[in-house]
Amino acid sequence: MRLAVIGAGAVGRSVVELAGEYGHEVVAVADSSSAVVADGTAGAGADGAVGVDPDAVVARKAERGIVGDDDPDDALAADYDVLVEATPTTLDDAEPGFSHVTRALERDRHAVLANKGPVAERFGDLRAAVADSDGEIRFEATVGGAIPAVSTVEDIEPGHVTAVRGVLNGTANFILTRMAAEGLDYDHVLAEAQDLGVAEADPSFDVDGTDAALKCVILANVLSFGAADDPADAREFTLADADVEGIRDVPGSALRLAAEDGRTVRLIGEATGDTVRVAPRLVPENGTLAVSGTQNIVQIETSHAGRLNISGRGAGGPETASAVLGDVGRLE
Amino acid sequence: MRLAVIGAGAVGRSVVELAGEYGHEVVAVADSSSAVVADGTAGAGADGAVGVDPDAVVARKAERGIVGDDDPDDALAADYDVLVEATPTTLDDAEPGFSHVTRALERDRHAVLANKGPVAERFGDLRAAVADSDGEIRFEATVGGAIPAVSTVEDIEPGHVTAVRGVLNGTANFILTRMAAEGLDYDHVLAEAQDLGVAEADPSFDVDGTDAALKCVILANVLSFGAADDPADAREFTLADADVEGIRDVPGSALRLAAEDGRTVRLIGEATGDTVRVAPRLVPENGTLAVSGTQNIVQIETSHAGRLNISGRGAGGPETASAVLGDVGRLE
Numbered sequence: 001m002r003l004a005v006i007g008a009g010a011v012g013r014s015v016v017e018l019a020g021e022y023g024h025e026v027v028a029v030a031d032s033s034s035a036v037v038a039d040g041t042a043g044a045g046a047d048g049a050v051g052v053d054p055d056a057v058v059a060r061k062a063e064r065g066i067v068g069d070d071d072p073d074d075a076l077a078a079d080y081d082v083l084v085e086a087t088p089t090t091l092d093d094a095e096p097g098f099s100h101v102t103r104a105l106e107r108d109r110h111a112v113l114a115n116k117g118p119v120a121e122r123f124g125d126l127r128a129a130v131a132d133s134d135g136e137i138r139f140e141a142t143v144g145g146a147i148p149a150v151s152t153v154e155d156i157e158p159g160h161v162t163a164v165r166g167v168l169n170g171t172a173n174f175i176l177t178r179m180a181a182e183g184l185d186y187d188h189v190l191a192e193a194q195d196l197g198v199a200e201a202d203p204s205f206d207v208d209g210t211d212a213a214l215k216c217v218i219l220a221n222v223l224s225f226g227a228a229d230d231p232a233d234a235r236e237f238t239l240a241d242a243d244v245e246g247i248r249d250v251p252g253s254a255l256r257l258a259a260e261d262g263r264t265v266r267l268i269g270e271a272t273g274d275t276v277r278v279a280p281r282l283v284p285e286n287g288t289l290a291v292s293g294t295q296n297i298v299q300i301e302t303s304h305a306g307r308l309n310i311s312g313r314g315a316g317g318p319e320t321a322s323a324v325l326g327d328v329g330r331l332e
Numbered sequence: 333m334r335l336a337v338i339g340a341g342a343v344g345r346s347v348v349e350l351a352g353e354y355g356h357e358v359v360a361v362a363d364s365s366s367a368v369v370a371d372g373t374a375g376a377g378a379d380g381a382v383g384v385d386p387d388a389v390v391a392r393k394a395e396r397g398i399v400g401d402d403d404p405d406d407a408l409a410a411d412y413d414v415l416v417e418a419t420p421t422t423l424d425d426a427e428p429g430f431s432h433v434t435r436a437l438e439r440d441r442h443a444v445l446a447n448k449g450p451v452a453e454r455f456g457d458l459r460a461a462v463a464d465s466d467g468e469i470r471f472e473a474t475v476g477g478a479i480p481a482v483s484t485v486e487d488i489e490p491g492h493v494t495a496v497r498g499v500l501n502g503t504a505n506f507i508l509t510r511m512a513a514e515g516l517d518y519d520h521v522l523a524e525a526q527d528l529g530v531a532e533a534d535p536s537f538d539v540d541g542t543d544a545a546l547k548c549v550i551l552a553n554v555l556s557f558g559a560a561d562d563p564a565d566a567r568e569f570t571l572a573d574a575d576v577e578g579i580r581d582v583p584g585s586a587l588r589l590a591a592e593d594g595r596t597v598r599l600i601g602e603a604t605g606d607t608v609r610v611a612p613r614l615v616p617e618n619g620t621l622a623v624s625g626t627q628n629i630v631q632i633e634t635s636h637a638g639r640l641n642i643s644g645r646g647a648g649g650p651e652t653a654s655a656v657l658g659d660v661g662r663l664e
Contacts, residue, residue: 146637305478305654322637
């Protein structure tokens with residue numbers, strides 16, 4: 001497939017670097033201020049493949065802060081099969097990601113999202129755009145990095161899934177894991193996580209539960225729209241529908257008390273077709289939900305097959321790019 | 333899809349019972365001595381659907397030991413879209429399951445297998461039959477019950493999976509779990525497992541590692557054929573290629589010694605594109621591989637996305653039927 005990769009952060013760059021290994025070709029890359037579009041000869045190999053040179057894109061981004069000398073709009077207009085939306089997640093109108101995806105759909109092209117905004121905040125609008133298009137959307141990379149949460153729910157079929165819950169934010173999980181292991185308070189561990197690059201300078205998106213809530217909102221939309229016979233009957237969720245509590249107020253003493261009882265605290269998100277909740281919860285210390293560090297876990301409760309647990313790396317460039325390229329493979 | 337279900341044990345019966353919920357229709361069911369084939373009117377509903385009555389099939393099997401008054405061959409000749417092969421696993425020539433599947437492929441119909449024999453013992457012959465057919469085969473139910481091992485490897489793409497390992501036999505795992513928890517010897521716990529119906533009267537298929545080895549052979553075939561550019565270059569595995577050691581000789585003392593060191597013993601199977609091994613191994617007591625009782629777990633090692641762990645119910649009628657019906661959904 002010919003890919004246009006919009007967004008050149010860790011995920012976008014990894015998609016550019018790995019696409020060839022998965023048998024795909026990158027024909028355009030854009031960041032917010034620049035782009036490179038294959039001119040029909042650049043990178044042409046003996047097999048006639050024509051694409052941008054992945055190494056050159058990554059080098060230009062590192063050295064000059066741009067991906068190429070073209071205009072970002074040229075990448076959106078390029079002749080691709082699949083648009084990969086890997087710009088940063090934005091809330092509310094979810095722009096510019098939402099427009100990138102709908103422009104692809106209007107041209108009857110597919111879109112694969114790593115950007116949570118459009119699927120969390122405007123799922124109904126997206127479904128309507130898909131209904132009018134020959135293109136499809138996929139968004140495995142928006143939930144749990146390398147963990148195949150969305151496609152596993154799709155394979156089981158959303159109507160046979162009663163709930164999905166789990167640990168969906170590695171930063172919050174790293175902080176809770178370290179607080180429990182070292183007996184330290186939140187502020188100490190946050191500073192350590194920031195030094196290690198695990199937490200951002202402004203950590204609120206992770207520690208207030210927003211990121212985990214967006215993932216649960218996406219899962220709730222998958223369950224709700226997937227189970228409805230008519231999309232018009234499906235309930236659409238946005239972040240505003242989520243009941244969210246973060247980890248800032250979890251005292252070190254709570255973790256010490258929990259440990260005396262063989263338990264610990266994890267930031268657990270849960271989605272059903274009716275509700276979305278994220279909050280710190282007590283879980284057994286050696287239990288399935290008590291994944292360590294930056295690991296994520298998803299538990300899928302099914303009608304006929306019991307509970308499935310899937311754990312793995314919930315973030316990271318290559319991990320998330322692997323989910324993006326798995327989605328591209330499903331579109332073939 | 334119209335299904336012909338061949339085999340009326342726990343899995344076949346569950347497929348018959350659940351198919352309607354997944355939007356499919358059972359048009360024929362066979363066990364080894366009888367069959368029922370929809371006659372074009374039986375079970376016809378207001379929507380024009382024509383199929384066999386699932387409740388009547390299950391009741392006849394329970395009460396009279398037959399599924400209907402037709403000949404088994406009539407079910408194989410019925411007008412179905414997908415043949416579900418759910419007869420007992422047989423080794424070597426993997427008959428009669430192998431012929432059931434190839435008869436479907438010769439008619440350009442799909443086949444979904446719950447029977448491990450054909451995919452473990454004759455994968456190359458099956459691939460050749462698929463190459464000559466418009467039908468496809470799927471076999472998620474042959475590995476790990478409800479756990480989506482095969483489809484997750486397919487989505488990651490076999491060329492990007494370096495190894496798959498895990499606990500793939502619930503009976504052996506139940507015995508090891510009980511031996512460790514109660515400090516009992518193998519013979520005591522085996523007798524208990526037989527009383528509970530977790531182990532068969534002749535438990536050798538499970539406790540000697542054969543069942544786990546077949547699952548690993550299937551995974552090795554998926555990895556080997558999936559990564560090969562040309563199927564002719566793929567290495568084909570059968571049970572004879574597996575290095576297998578069971579749990580009969582694991583002494584209770586070994587579990588007690590392991591426990592003193594925070595470890596326990598699990599029957600671990602591992603497949604790569606080059607090797608298949610099954611043997612009791614020491615694992616951390618609270619680690620990911622130390623699933624309890626009849627749970628199974630699969631660990632998938634990937635080139636770009638780290639390690640994925642998937643655990644859940646590895647056996648059971650509805651659980652395995654759910655995997656079969658997921659495969660049917662992927663064929664649509």
